[in-house]
Amino acid sequence: MNRQITKLAVASMILLAALIVGTTYWQTWASAGLAEKQDNAIQRVAQFRIKRGLIRAADGTILATNVKRKVDGQTLYFRRYPTGRLFANLVGYSTQGRSRAGLEQSENAYLTSSNANLSTIFNKTLDKIKGVTITGNDLVLSVRPSVQRLAVQQLAGKCGAAVVMNPKTGKVYALASQPSYNPNLVENHFNQIKATNAPCHPAAPLLNRATDGLFTPGSTFKVVTVTAALDSHKFTPESTFYDPGYCIEYGKQVSNAASPDGPVESFGHPTLAQGLQHSINSVFCNVGKALGAGTILEYMKKFGFYKDPPLETPANEKLPSGLYHGGRLFFPSHPATQVDPGRLAFGQETLAVTPLQMAMVASTVANGGVEMEPQVLNRVVDSGGHTVVRIEPQKLGRVMSRQTASEINSMMVAAVNDGTGGAAAIPGISVAGKTGTAETGNSGINTTWFISFAPADNPKVAVAVTLQNQTGFGGTTAAPIAKVLMQAVLSSGSKK
Amino acid sequence: MSLRNRELLNLVVVGALTALGFASVYIARQSVVSTASLSYAAFFLALYLVAHLVARYAVPYADPYLLPIAALLTAVGLTEIYRIRPGDAFRQGVWIIIAVGVFAGTLWSLRRDYRRLESYKYIFGLTAIGLLVLPALPGLGATVNGARLWIHFGSLQFQPGEIAKLCLIVFLAAYLREKREVLAQGRLKDFGPLLLIWGGAMLVLVETNDLGSALLYFGIFLAMLYVATGRLLFTGIGLALFLGGSYFVYTRVAHVHERVTIWLHPWTDHKVYCALTGEMKLRQDCGSYQLVKSLYSIANGGFGGTGLGKETLETSAGHPLIPSLNTDFIYSALAQGLGLIGVSALVLLFMVFVLRGMRIALLADDGFSKLAGAGLTFGFALQTFIIVGGVLRIIPLTGITLPFVSYGGSSVVANFVLLAGLLLISNRANAPREA
Numbered sequence: 001m002n003r004q005i006t007k008l009a010v011a012s013m014i015l016l017a018a019l020i021v022g023t024t025y026w027q028t029w030a031s032a033g034l035a036e037k038q039d040n041a042i043q044r045v046a047q048f049r050i051k052r053g054l055i056r057a058a059d060g061t062i063l064a065t066n067v068k069r070k071v072d073g074q075t076l077y078f079r080r081y082p083t084g085r086l087f088a089n090l091v092g093y094s095t096q097g098r099s100r101a102g103l104e105q106s107e108n109a110y111l112t113s114s115n116a117n118l119s120t121i122f123n124k125t126l127d128k129i130k131g132v133t134i135t136g137n138d139l140v141l142s143v144r145p146s147v148q149r150l151a152v153q154q155l156a157g158k159c160g161a162a163v164v165m166n167p168k169t170g171k172v173y174a175l176a177s178q179p180s181y182n183p184n185l186v187e188n189h190f191n192q193i194k195a196t197n198a199p200c201h202p203a204a205p206l207l208n209r210a211t212d213g214l215f216t217p218g219s220t221f222k223v224v225t226v227t228a229a230l231d232s233h234k235f236t237p238e239s240t241f242y243d244p245g246y247c248i249e250y251g252k253q254v255s256n257a258a259s260p261d262g263p264v265e266s267f268g269h270p271t272l273a274q275g276l277q278h279s280i281n282s283v284f285c286n287v288g289k290a291l292g293a294g295t296i297l298e299y300m301k302k303f304g305f306y307k308d309p310p311l312e313t314p315a316n317e318k319l320p321s322g323l324y325h326g327g328r329l330f331f332p333s334h335p336a337t338q339v340d341p342g343r344l345a346f347g348q349e350t351l352a353v354t355p356l357q358m359a360m361v362a363s364t365v366a367n368g369g370v371e372m373e374p375q376v377l378n379r380v381v382d383s384g385g386h387t388v389v390r391i392e393p394q395k396l397g398r399v400m401s402r403q404t405a406s407e408i409n410s411m412m413v414a415a416v417n418d419g420t421g422g423a424a425a426i427p428g429i430s431v432a433g434k435t436g437t438a439e440t441g442n443s444g445i446n447t448t449w450f451i452s453f454a455p456a457d458n459p460k461v462a463v464a465v466t467l468q469n470q471t472g473f474g475g476t477t478a479a480p481i482a483k484v485l486m487q488a489v490l491s492s493g494s495k496k
Numbered sequence: 497m498s499l500r501n502r503e504l505l506n507l508v509v510v511g512a513l514t515a516l517g518f519a520s521v522y523i524a525r526q527s528v529v530s531t532a533s534l535s536y537a538a539f540f541l542a543l544y545l546v547a548h549l550v551a552r553y554a555v556p557y558a559d560p561y562l563l564p565i566a567a568l569l570t571a572v573g574l575t576e577i578y579r580i581r582p583g584d585a586f587r588q589g590v591w592i593i594i595a596v597g598v599f600a601g602t603l604w605s606l607r608r609d610y611r612r613l614e615s616y617k618y619i620f621g622l623t624a625i626g627l628l629v630l631p632a633l634p635g636l637g638a639t640v641n642g643a644r645l646w647i648h649f650g651s652l653q654f655q656p657g658e659i660a661k662l663c664l665i666v667f668l669a670a671y672l673r674e675k676r677e678v679l680a681q682g683r684l685k686d687f688g689p690l691l692l693i694w695g696g697a698m699l700v701l702v703e704t705n706d707l708g709s710a711l712l713y714f715g716i717f718l719a720m721l722y723v724a725t726g727r728l729l730f731t732g733i734g735l736a737l738f739l740g741g742s743y744f745v746y747t748r749v750a751h752v753h754e755r756v757t758i759w760l761h762p763w764t765d766h767k768v769y770c771a772l773t774g775e776m777k778l779r780q781d782c783g784s785y786q787l788v789k790s791l792y793s794i795a796n797g798g799f800g801g802t803g804l805g806k807e808t809l810e811t812s813a814g815h816p817l818i819p820s821l822n823t824d825f826i827y828s829a830l831a832q833g834l835g836l837i838g839v840s841a842l843v844l845l846f847m848v849f850v851l852r853g854m855r856i857a858l859l860a861d862d863g864f865s866k867l868a869g870a871g872l873t874f875g876f877a878l879q880t881f882i883i884v885g886g887v888l889r890i891i892p893l894t895g896i897t898l899p900f901v902s903y904g905g906s907s908v909v910a911n912f913v914l915l916a917g918l919l920l921i922s923n924r925a926n927a928p929r930e931a
Contacts, residue, residue, distance in 0.1 A: 001723050001724070001726070001863065001866050001867075001870075002858050002866075003726070004722055004723040004724075004726050004870075005723055005854055005857045005858050005866065005870050006854075006858070007722075008719055008722070008723060008854065008870055008874055009850070009851065009854035011719075012850045012854070012873070012874060012877035012878075013847060013850070013851070015877060015878065015880075015881040015885075016843055016846055016847045016850065016877060016880065016881060017847075018881070018885065018890060019843050019880070019881065019884045019885060019888065019890075020840050020843050020844075022884075022885065022888035022889070022890050023794065023831060023836060023839055023840065023843070023888060024836060024840075025888075026791060026794045026795050026831075026888060027794060027795060027797055027798055027799060027831065027835065027836040028798070028799060028836065030791075030795060031795035031796075031798055034791060034792055034795040035795060035796070037763075037780075037788075037792070039778075039780050039781065039788070040792045041789070041792070041811070041817050042789070042792045042793055042796050042808050042809075042817050042818075042832075043792065043796060045808050045810075045811050045812070045817060046796060046802075046808040048812065069812075071812040074524075074525075074806075076812055096811040096812060096813070097811060097813070097815070
């Protein structure tokens with residue numbers, strides 16, 4: 001029997017050796033991939049031994065810091081957010097029980113020093129060998145607490161969002177979403193967050209409405225349409241239209257006023273410029289029909305619609321803007337037959353956009369037609385104070401000619417000086433803006449908008465404001481908020 | 497150096513390693529070296545010295561490496577169990593004392609000639625079947641993780657399969673020794689017992705819903721059949737029958753089907769129906785939760801491990817991150833703490849144990865001893881492969897224990913009986929012949 005026993009011994013050795021091979025696979029080959037899995041709670045909890053990097057605002061205000069606590073003889077670093085709900089939707093949270101969100105999630109590699117930067121790797125390895133606590137890299141953001149605080153105050157008690165950015169650099173000054181939540185409560189008092197009340201359903205305090213909220217853009221979208229109209233050379237600002245006070249869409253009247261039951265208001269024979277200034281739906285309806293949905297869609301894509309906006313927040317907290325069907329982004333294969341060009345032109349159809357995307361639209365016009373990448377990150381700094389990475393402004397590309405941008409700029413100035421956006425006017429400074437009042441399907445309940453920039457001749461700030469469930473108009477509800485936010489940036493100067 | 501002195505020296509080294517392991521966990525958890533760690537190690541060493549003294553008297557010519565390896569494996573297990581849940585380590589310690597007692601008792605009572613067990617083979621056979629059927633009895637059996645492997649006596653839980661395995665090996669060794677020549681001729685009517693045992697294994701599979709146990713029993717049977725007859729064809733036919741039967745069960749029994757699905761596709765990108773809660777969930781949050789979390793634990797260990805006591809096993813609020821950590825998944829905890837280097841050394845220990853066991857079977861001079869030795873050793877190897885292979889996603893995961901390491905009374909006791917058996921066979925093989 002000895003021959004068989006020897007063979008059995010060899011078989012047993014092969015079985016057991018397979019275990020070493022298997023372990024090798026998981027601990028060397030596959031370990032990096034597993035560490036990145038979203039549900040890898042071990043990795044997440046293990047990272048609490050790392051002294052996470054701080055997150056600071058542009059002026060140095062600490063937005064996220066650490067609290068050292070001894071648990072089971074181990075020193076762990078828990079997160080604390082000194083500014084509470086002020087930057088919650090942008091900065092997010094890092095917890096053991098509920099994972100991570102916001103910049104805490106997307107910039108985790110820097111915050112835990114697990115990024116691929118050579119000097120970071122060197123320092124971390126040195127710390128590991130010495131048995132010293134690993135310290136993460138700090139983030140310095142471009143956001144300004146003073147502007148952010150104003151934005152949150154202005155939105156308080158409402159559901160909505162505001163984005164304030166520098167149109168020339170793309171740096172974001174404020175990114176507010178209401179209702180918000182206190183990130184310090186996420187780990188142990190999540191029920192309090194779930195119980196948040198707001199004048200919208202669901203209240204969704206964790207949702208970053210600025211980047212992840214989809215709203216019908218209404219008339220603010222006319223800026224996109226007019227870009228297509230002028231840049232394609234099919235129209236000039238002086239092109240005239242006949243306005244009967246409504247436009248015929250599929251044999252039905254679509255009136256100019258936000259409310260279909262309102263009185264018919266006719267502007268006679270307005271030009272395209274006047275159409276934007278007074279937000280005349282019938283003008284844009286005809287522009288849309290003349291251009292065709294395909295051309296408008298083409299310019300939407302130039303503006304960055306149909307793509308996640310390139311902000312540093314996590315991919316799962318951003319949504320692309322565009323036409324939506326049944327909750328999914330809709331890519332029309334035959335726009336001419338699938339999309340109603342008239343309703344698309346004045347921002348209805350099945351359009352759904354993020355406030356960030358509309359802020360990018362305003363910024364692009366302000367920046368002479370060149371779109372800048374929106375950024376909240378200025379610098380990454382290591383624990384010794386040395387800059388690891390400086391995030392330089394990035395051009396996304398030219399959306400329209402300088403000429404077109406300048407023409408739209410003038411039209412938007414007219415809209416504020418003598419049009420629908422009067423509430424955003426700032427004495428002594430020329431402001432460009434566009435209102436939006438989008439129908440929600442519930443009569444009398446609108447999503448209101450204002451997108452703007454100032455000063456019009458040398459823009460230093462661009463803004464998008466969105467409010468949900470409003471009974472008023474964009475010009476009366478959102479424009480005053482945009483005004484306050486622009487003033488806040490302009491009065492503080494354009495320091496970086 | 498005499499065999500027993502060599503064993504003693506090895507045990508002293510194991511004692512020192514145990515002290516180191518406990519000290520490591522203590523420093524990591526409390527930042528102090530407590531005398532408690534040393535007293536744990538001292539107690540441990542004393543216990544094994546008793547076992548050694550019994551061996552010195554009862555089996556003076558037995559292999560000197562098996563007992564120290566078993567001691568080291570239990571020490572590693574106890575250290576890790578202590579790290580995971582100190583309360584369990586105490587209970588495990590008590591079980592080890594009981595197991596060493598049973599070990600000493602077995603050596604003592606069978607020291608003259610264990611081969612008399614051969615004449616009781618049918619009693620062993622029937623006991624094995626009886627023990628296997630026990631968990632299926634209503635009121636006595638308990639379902640843990642969908643598999644009926646446990647029986648309850650009041651608050652005491654017991655896994656009879658571990659003891660059944662040993663009884664089965666003794667029965668098979670005796671039966672095959674008697675019938676091996678007849679079986680080797682390969683007449684069709686002699687396949688009766690083979691089919692009977694195949695049926696039995698399938699029955700166990702259906703009754704307990706446990707693929708791993710069925711694979712273990714049937715694997716031991718096939719290995720011993722091969723050793724007895726030398727006919728690889730039988731093993732091939734047996735394996736084919738087993739695979740066919742398993743496939744049939746896989747298509748019919750939802751629990752087994754689920755296990756295989758989890759094995760093949762532990763991660764899903766979209767939500768799938770979760771039978772545990774009745775909701776739509778990602779599979780990694782439902783059926784494959786345990787497997788996936790255990791893989792994360794192994795991966796977190798990396799090459800060198802986090803160090804004993806520094807593993808991340810629970811949130812700081814104390815919620816466990818990996819379920820069944822001290823039984824089925826103790827290997828994943830060890831892999832995180834000791835890293836690739838550490839657990840490879842651990843697997844090498846298992847390999848040395850198996851090689852020594854096979855060597856004993858080779859040296860034994862009668863058929864019963866050879867078959868029993870090979871059966872016990874292969875059972876040990878196969879059980880290690882099934883649980884660790886399951887944890888490593890080499891085969892579908894089933895909940896059986898890692899010999900000597902996992903937490904669990906029945907397992908520790910059964911493995912010490914197995915150890916006693918191997919020592920007895922080895923003692924007889926090495927003993928000087930009387931003229």
